[in-house]
Amino acid sequence: MFLSPIAMHISEYYTGEEPVFSFEFFPPANDKAHASLLKTISELHALQPHFVSVTYGAGGSTRDRTLELVSWIKNTVGLEAMAHLTCVGSSRDELRTMLDRLENAGIENLIALRGDPPAGDSEFKPAADGLSYASELIAMIRDENRPFCLAAAAYPEVHPEAESPEADLERLAHKVQQGAEVLITQLFFDNDSFFAFRDRAVKAGIAVPIVPGIMPVTGGLERMARFGAAIPARLRRQVELAGDDTGSIADAGEAWATEQCAALLAEGVPGLHFYTLNRSRATRNVLEKIRPHSP
Numbered sequence: 001m002f003l004s005p006i007a008m009h010i011s012e013y014y015t016g017e018e019p020v021f022s023f024e025f026f027p028p029a030n031d032k033a034h035a036s037l038l039k040t041i042s043e044l045h046a047l048q049p050h051f052v053s054v055t056y057g058a059g060g061s062t063r064d065r066t067l068e069l070v071s072w073i074k075n076t077v078g079l080e081a082m083a084h085l086t087c088v089g090s091s092r093d094e095l096r097t098m099l100d101r102l103e104n105a106g107i108e109n110l111i112a113l114r115g116d117p118p119a120g121d122s123e124f125k126p127a128a129d130g131l132s133y134a135s136e137l138i139a140m141i142r143d144e145n146r147p148f149c150l151a152a153a154a155y156p157e158v159h160p161e162a163e164s165p166e167a168d169l170e171r172l173a174h175k176v177q178q179g180a181e182v183l184i185t186q187l188f189f190d191n192d193s194f195f196a197f198r199d200r201a202v203k204a205g206i207a208v209p210i211v212p213g214i215m216p217v218t219g220g221l222e223r224m225a226r227f228g229a230a231i232p233a234r235l236r237r238q239v240e241l242a243g244d245d246t247g248s249i250a251d252a253g254e255a256w257a258t259e260q261c262a263a264l265l266a267e268g269v270p271g272l273h274f275y276t277l278n279r280s281r282a283t284r285n286v287l288e289k290i291r292p293h294s295p
């Protein structure tokens with residue numbers, strides 16, 4: 001499982017012919033979850049993802065644990081890694097300190113995000129002397145000539161706070177103008193929404209890779225609703241047919257995600273980013289079926 005450390009800007013992976021596969025994890029909250037995540041990482045490591053990413057907890061709550069995990073994955077496990085970073089609850093100086101720590105840990109890839117308002121707040125409020133939008137974080141990192149490859153978030157079904165799809169797309173183009181080199185999308189289940197979005201983005205002059213975010217359904221529809229993605233009628237029926245049987249729900253979710261990923265790859269997407277929820281089964285089963293040359 002342990003390889004020698006590698007150094008790579010993820011944008012370079014997307015210049016190749018092969019699709020790029022990446023997995024997202026979140027920092028575990030306790031020892032039991034930590035042990036389970038190590039098992040997941042070792043199982044998914046065998047699939048040789050191009051890189052993995054580690055989220056930054058809501059409200060910046062996992063700052064230290066994100067840094068610890070992303071650094072361990074990069075420097076001990078030997079997988080290329082990308083850290084998530086949000087503006088929530090941090091002043092510019094606090095963000096700079098975090099950027100210094102990431103840089104010192106050898107992290108070369110970041111996804112720069114605004115973050116969500118804390119639970120209970122309806123709108124995002126920047127911290128004192130903080131930043132209001134992801135584009136400002138990207139601009140700050142670029143102005144300071146920090147050596148990170150930067151990714152940013154994109155929303156095929158439109159960010160819930162955007163005034164309109166057009167305004168959201170303009171803001172996205174602005175993130176790219178400020179220096180985002182790769183866009184990773186919010187999860188979606190309906191490929192048509194992704195393809196329509198990709199066409200609009202290309203028309204708006206966005207020329208960086210737009211990578212679909214994939215999450216196989218693993219729970220009932222109520223649970224899925226909290227992610228906000230539209231659920232196509234056929235997927236809804238399949239999950240309903242599975243009833244309360246979690247194994248059958250997972251089978252239906254994997255079958256849908258396999259079909260979804262195969263169609264995306266056939267349309268030439270540059271890669272797929274899997275929201276693993278720190279579990280290996282769904283990602284492994286889907287990837288084994290759709291990867292052109294399984295490792």
Ligand SMILES: Cc1cc2nc3c(=O)[nH]c(=O)nc-3n(C[C@H](O)[C@H](O)[C@H](O)COP(=O)(O)OP(=O)(O)OC[C@H]3O[C@@H](n4cnc5c(N)ncnc54)[C@H](O)[C@@H]3O)c2cc1C
Pocket residue numbers: 054055056057058059084085086111112113114115116117132133134135152153154159160161162163167168171175184185186187213
């Ligand atoms: C791939 C991915 C990874 C994520 N990882 C994390 C994570 O690790 N931790 C976490 O807490 N959250 C994460 N999120 C969720 C993300 O933080 C939320 O979706 C958040 O609400 C928006 O972040 P953003 O970076 O897209 O914001 P922004 O790009 O700043 O956009 C936020 C909203 O503001 C609007 N906007 C942008 N610029 C302007 C402007 N100049 N004027 C007016 N309106 C503007 C946009 O249209 C949008 O509605 C992730 C999302 C994705 C897709």
